[in-house]
Amino acid sequence: MVFFRDLMRFVALAPVYCAQAALVLIAFCVPAQAADYAGPLLDAHLHYNQEAWNGQVGPHPVADVLARMQQSGVRAIVANSRPNDGTRLLASSAQTRQAGVTVVPFIRLYRNRADYDSWFRDETIYDMVQAEYAKGTASGAYRGIGEFHLYDSANANGPVAKKLMAFAEEKNLAVLAHVDDVAIDLLMANTPSRGQKARLIWAHTGIGGVPVARVDALLARYPLLMGELSYRPGLTCADAQGQEGLCPEWRALLLKYPTRFLIGSDTWINQRWLYYDALMQGYRHWLGELPPAVARAIAWNNGARLFDLPLTPP
Secondary structure: HHHHHHHHHHHHHHHHHHHHHHHHHHHHHOOOOOOOOOEEEEEEEOOOOOHHHOOOOOOOOHHHHHHHHHHHHHEEEOOOOOOOOOHHHHHHHHHHHHHOEEEEEEOOOOOOOOHOOOOOHHHHHHHHHHHHHHHOOOOOOOOOOEEOOOOOOOHHHHHHHHHHHHHHHHHOOOOEOOOOOHHHHHHHOOOOOOOOOOEEEEEEHHHOOHOOOOOOOHHHHHOOOEOOOOOOOOOOEEEEOOOOEOOOHHHHHHHOOOOOEEOOOOOHHHHHHHHHHHHHHHHHHHHHHOHHHHHHHHEEEEHHHHHOOOOOOO
C-alpha cells in the first residue's frame, strides 16, 4: 500500500521534477548574458561649446551637464570647447567639484567655426595656444591640445600644425586629433621623436572607417598612440538574435591592446547632450562583454594613467 501511495505521489510531482531539472540544465548549458560594466567612466572627448551654455543661460548650463555626468557615472572628463571659455567655466565651477567630476582641460584651437578650415596655417592660433597655456585653468594646467580637424591630410604639414605638434611633445601635452590614418603618420613625423614620444589621441580611431588592420599597424608603430571610440564605424554590430555588441574584429583588437583605448561622448552639438546617458549606457553594455580588467582599463584606467588621475576615483 505504501509503495502504491509513493508511486502516485511521484507521478503527480513528475512535471515539477522535470521542470527543475530543465532549469539546472539551462543554467549549465546556456551561457548567461554578460552584465553591463558598472564602474567609473572617463569621458575622453567632451565639448562644452558656446551654444550649449551661452553665458550660462543656454539650454545646457553647468548644473544640467553635471547632472547628466553624475547620472551616467562619469567621474572625469577631457574638456575641449569652442571657444575655450566653456572649458574654463567647467573647470572653475564649484558645482563641478561638488559633483565629484574631475576636469582635464585641453586647449581647443577654434575661437569660432571659421577656424576649422584654416587653423593649421594661422599664426594667430599658435599665439592663442601659447597664451592659453600660460594662463592655465582653475583646475590646473592644460593637459592637451585639440580636438582639431584635418579634412585634407596634407594640411598636417601646415606651418602651425607642425609647430603645435612639436610644442605638444615638448610640454608633454596630449593631442586630440580628428584625422585620417594618413594624417596620423604626417603629424607624428612632425614631432621631435617622430612619433615615439608623442601622446596623440586619435579621435574616433578613424571616423571614416579605417580598416582594423591599419589601426593595428599604427598602434604598433607609435607606442603612445591612443584610440578614442566615439562614432567609430564597425565597432559594434548586431548578432543573430539582433542584440548589439562588439564586432569580432574589434573585440580582438581591444583584447590585443587593452591599454590603448578610451571612450568619449563627442558632445559637438546640443543633441548629443540630450542622449548623453544613452551614449554612456551603450559603452557600459559592450564593455560588459570584455574581461573585467580590460573593461575597467578602457572605461577609466587608461585615461587615468594618461592624465595622472587616481586609479580609484575619490
